Amino acid sequence: MDTPPEAAVDQTTRPWARAQVMLPVFIPLSLIGGLLPSFSLAANLYVLALGGGMVIAGMSSRLPRRAAPTRLLPGVAWWLLPIAIFVVVEVFTFGMGSTTAYPTLSLLADPVLDGYAARALAYFGWLCAFWALVRR
Amino acid sequence: MSVSRSLIIAGFLLSGLALAAVEWAARRPGSRIPTLGDVVALVMRYDLGGLPIGRLAILLFWFWLGWHFLAR
Known part of the structure; x- marks a missing residue:
């Protein structure tokens, strides 16, 4: 498994990008998201803001990325x-x-997903997986 | 609950179980199956004419998934 150039970014320069730092941030974000009902403008704007931010972060080359395999x-x-x-x-x-x-x-x-707990949990899972993709 | 609905739910559960089983097999020592993370990571490295098409596609797909289940 070779290390791609992007993985060479020094991980210590962005200590806040580590999962131990980011996952606790996702907890309050998920608890807020769980309050927003489907089809509401607030839910659409919230998902747009969080998801848009994640896509921008994922497309940026400023965040350190984990090594990826060169072939499967x-x-x-x-x-x-x-x-x-x-x-x-x-x-x-x-x-x-x-x-x-x-x-x-x-x-x-x-x-x-109409229930608050399941909805907040779904937000948390979505954000955690999104962050894992951003770091890939 | 109708028989068809039960079968459909069983089908979705089966796909979830199959996913968990393949991931479990991939994580065993000496496995010749890549993990889901490795498969996704390789897809994300796909570039076309300098554009990170694979990366953009995966990130937008996950964005859409969240919007589909949580906002609409």
Whole structure:
């Protein structure tokens, strides 16, 4: 596994970019996000602000990035298994009109994400994964 | 709950379980399966004409996912 040039950025120059620093920041952001109901202007603006900031940070070359592999191991095809199962089920339910009898993942998630705890947790997971992508 | 709805939920659960299983297999010592993080990292390194298309695509996809589930 070779180290790409971007991974050579000195991690000590951005100590705040470490997960130990950023994850606690995401907790209050998630708790606030959980308060904002779906389809509201506030929720749209909030996601736009957080997501937009993450995309800008991710496209910036100023943040240190973790080393990435230059080529993948031969077993990469195994990843097609969960992807294929998901795509088949999602496309089928979408084709059936995403009804109560044939719900897409979005339709199944909506009632769960209506609850504050699940919504705040979803925000936290989304932000943590986003930060992991930014650092990749 | 209808049979079709139960089967659909089972399908989604199966895809989640398959994802967890492949990730678990990838993290075993000496595994020949890359982790999901490595696969995503390689996709993010894809450039086209100097433009980081892979990186932009992955970041925008995650942005859209958050908007789709949390804002709309």
